Amino acid sequence: MNIGQAAAASQVSPKMIRHYEDIGLVQRPKRTPSNYRTYSDNDVHVLRFVRAARDLGFSLKQIGELLSLWRDRRRPSRKVKALVAQHIGELERRIAEMQAMKAALEHLSHHCHGDERPECPILDGLARP
């Protein structure tokens, strides 16, 4: 498989596949005599794994750890679960942060008439010490 086909099969763009290779996240694939990268079904399987983990919001660093656990047949599932728990915690933190922003914005917005007049409690709120 060429990189374009591997990309289509894994839903990871050629650009990103090359990038993941550069940073050592995925193995360097074999090359044809004309220097084209060739991907096996297993390579695509790895790329799909990466893609799935990205879709769940893991960082590439975390995905590296997930990949080595995935490859390690003697891993304790405890380690995987811990990694996931940490990521869930991070998501919760960010969700809470954004919900607080949203609530503050709704509060400000609630008091703003939103008409043609210039009076605006939103701007006043932002300008307030």
Place this chain on the structure above:
Amino acid sequence: MNIGQAAAASQVSPKMIRHYEDIGLVQRPKRTPSNYRTYSDNDVHVLRFVRAARDLGFSLKQIGELLSLWRDRRRPSRKVKALVAQHIGELERRIAEMQAMKAALEHLSHHCHGDERPECPILDGLARP
């Protein structure tokens, strides 16, 4: 006021103050004969506004728009409210995205024993086509 004092007063780091100046978000301050930037109370007021808007998750581009509305005494408050509504929408989108990730992760995690054994439904879930 020197940049350090303006930074302390506005809670915006000197690095960021210079950066905001570079990208034209805030006016270039006057300089002393020895080329030090000097900030007025009003400059600090602007920086505090920027900081408050950043804390609410606005992008620097949006903050630029907020600043010009703030400066425009004839603004219709409608425009401010629309900007805020758009940002709230964006926050909601991102919150929902992360909540979906969190739910998916919790689902996977729920089925994982998290002990010393290698069997791991989390990894299986990520590897599944």
Place this chain on the structure above:
DNA sequence: CTTGACCTTCCCATCATGGGAAGCTTGAAG
């Protein structure tokens, strides 16, 4: 054998922030 689609590498951009170097200025203490 040409043509278009694909591949290669390389550089640059995004967004907000920070680190750090090299060199100049200021203010306080000796």
Place this chain on the structure above:
DNA sequence: CTTCAAGCTTCCCATGATGGGAAGGTCAAG
């Protein structure tokens, strides 16, 4: 007055994940 630290200046580089685009090589179908 000199000296020394702290603070200022500009400039370059890094982050993290992704993409755009150029210049040039390769492959397959017509």
